[in-house]
Amino acid sequence: MADKPDISEISQFDKTKLKKTETKEKNTLPTKESKSDFALRLSNAILL
Numbered sequence: 507m508a509d510k511p512d513i514s515e516i517s518q519f520d521k522t523k524l525k526k527t528e529t530k531e532k533n534t535l536p537t538k539e540s541k542s543d544f545a546l547r548l549s550n551a552i553l554l
Contacts, residue, residue: 536544
């Protein structure tokens with residue numbers, strides 16, 4: 507009997523009680539423009 511999971515709680519699960527959330531991408535990949543802009547700011551900071 508241990509081989510079969512107990513799904514009695516899953517069958518009674520109510521999706522309407524879940525909170526609605528909005529997710530946003532936090533770790534976006536840098537674009538070519540942002541990489542070159544970062545390099546320019548870094549080189550200017552080194553010169554100062």
